[in-house]
Amino acid sequence: xxxxxxxxxxxxxxxxxxxxSCAASGSIFIINAMGWxxxxxxxxxxxxxxxxxxxxxxxxxxxKGRFTISRDNAKNTVYLQMNSLRPEDTAVYYCNLRGLxxxxxxxxxxxxxx
Numbered sequence: 001x002x003x004x005x006x007x008x009x010x011x012x013x014x015x016x017x018x019x020x021s022c023a024a025s026g027s028i029f030i031i032n033a034m035g036w037x038x039x040x041x042x043x044x045x046x047x048x049x050x051x052x053x054x055x056x057x058x059x060x061x062x063x064k065g066r067f068t069i070s071r072d073n074a075k076n077t078v079y080l081q082m083n084s085l086r087p088e089d090t091a092v093y094y095c096n097l098r099g100l101x102x103x104x105x106x107x108x109x110x111x112x113x114x
Contacts, residue, residue, distance in 0.1 A: 002026040002103045004095045011107030016112070017083045024076040032098045034078035038091035038110075045094065047082060048059055062088075063064055083088030085112045 020036065025098040035050030035058075049059045049069035057069055068081040080094060090112050093107035 002028055004103055004105035006095045006105040006108040009110045012085055014112055016085050017053050020080040022078045024097050030099045034100055035096050036080045036093055037096055037103045038093045039090040085113045087114045
């Protein structure tokens with residue numbers, strides 16, 4: 001089993017910053033990529049950012065230039081630095097690990113007030 005534990009969500013004013021962290025533990029045999037998705041009420045879960053183990057990254061157009069994903073491979077941890085936050089960034093943010101299977105964290109709430 002693989003466990004993903006997220007932290008760092010919260011309430012912030014528009015224009016502010018938050019940093020999310022996700023630590024993976026358990027029977028991790030391979031990590032192809034780690035990333036972040038989000039889901040706002042009434043919306044489908046969407047990709048925010050993903051970083052492959054080979055180093056390549058992908059961002060949603062809506063967060064390019066504002067969010068930065070990084071990984072600490074030694075700690076099996078992925079981070080999401082979120083700057084210039086907007087009310088439309090409000091959502092539950094989920095950590096994802098793609099290995100032998102697809103694993104998800106429990107989610108952390110990010111609320112941006114206007």
